[in-house]
Each structure stands twice: as C-alpha cells, then as structure tokens.
Amino acid sequence: QVQLVESGGGLAQAGGSLRLSCAASGSVVSINTMGWYRQAPGKQREFVADITSGGSISYADSVKGRFAISRDNAKNTVFLQMNSLLPEDTAAYYCNFLPLRRYLEVWGQGILVTVSS
Numbered sequence: 307q308v309q310l311v312e313s314g315g316g317l318a319q320a321g322g323s324l325r326l327s328c329a330a331s332g333s334v335v336s337i338n339t340m341g342w343y344r345q346a347p348g349k350q351r352e353f354v355a356d357i358t359s360g361g362s363i364s365y366a367d368s369v370k371g372r373f374a375i376s377r378d379n380a381k382n383t384v385f386l387q388m389n390s391l392l393p394e395d396t397a398a399y400y401c402n403f404l405p406l407r408r409y410l411e412v413w414g415q416g417i418l419v420t421v422s423s
Contacts, residue, residue, distance in 0.1 A: 308332045308412045310401045315417035322421070323389045328401030328414055330382040339404045340377060340384040344397035344419075351400065357384060369395075391421045 314326040326342065341356025341364075355365045355375040363375055374387040384401065401414035 308334055308403050308410070310403055310412055310414035312399070312401050312414045312417040315399060315419045317420045317422065318391050320391060320393055320421055320423050322391050323387070324391065324419060325388065326386040326399055326401075326417065326419075328384045330384075330403050330412075334382045334403075335405045335407075336379075337406055339402075341402045341404070342375065342384075342386045342399055343402055344395075344399045345416075346394075346397040349397075354399070355386060356402070356404075388419070391419075393421050393423045395419060396421050 308330055309332050310328055310330055312328045318324050337359050339356050339358045342354040343351050344354050345351040353366050354369055355373055357363045357375045357377050359379055372390040377384045398416040398418050400416045403412040
C-alpha cells in the first residue's frame with residue numbers, strides 16, 4: 307500500500323508562482339510514474355504532467371512552458387513548479403502514483419490551487 311501526501315497549494319495572483327509537492331510512502335516500487343492531474347469546478351479531471359522514475363516527462367499543452375515537473379527518487383517525492391499562473395489554473399490538484407502493475411495506482415487527496423486575476 308502506497309500513501310501520498312500533497313503540500314504546497316494555496317492562493318496566488320495571476321502571473322505568480324506556486325510549488326506543489328507529493329511524497330509517496332509505504333510499499334513504493336522503484337519503477338513508477340508520478341504525476342499531477344487537476345479538476346476545476348464543474349469540469350472533469352485532466353492530466354497536467356507526469357514523470358517516470360527514469361526521468362521521462364510529459365506535459366499537457368495548456369501548461370507547457372509554464373509548469374515544470376521534477377522528482378527526487380531517493381525521497382519518492384514529485385514536485386510541480388507552477389509559474390505564470392492563470393486564473394484558469396484554479397483547480398484541485400491531485401497527485402498520482404502509477405506503478406507497472408497499474409491496478410496498484412494511487413491518488414492523493416487533492417490540494418486546492420486558487421489563482422486570482
């Protein structure tokens with residue numbers, strides 16, 4: 307069983323920055339993908355970014371050039387640096403842990419990011 311603890315959300319002004327962190331603990335297998343999804347009010351959850359344990363990175367088009375994902379494999383922690391924030395980035399952000407055995411996928415509890423104009 308893997309547990310995820312997210313931190314770093316909050317309120318920012320448009321153009322500002324926030325950094326999210328997600329630490330995995332428990333039965334963390336070394337080969338995995340960790341990432342972030344978000345869900346705005348009234349909308350479906352959408353992919354934001356992810357990074358494999360080997361360092362391969364993917365971003366949603368909407369955040370390319372503004373957000374940067376990274377990870378510390380020794381600490382089983384993934385980070386999301388969010389720059390040039392827009393009001394439309396306002397959402398609950400969810401950390402995701404996906405091992406090779408996909409049925410062991412785990413979601414964090416969600417952390418709120420609010421961007422004011």
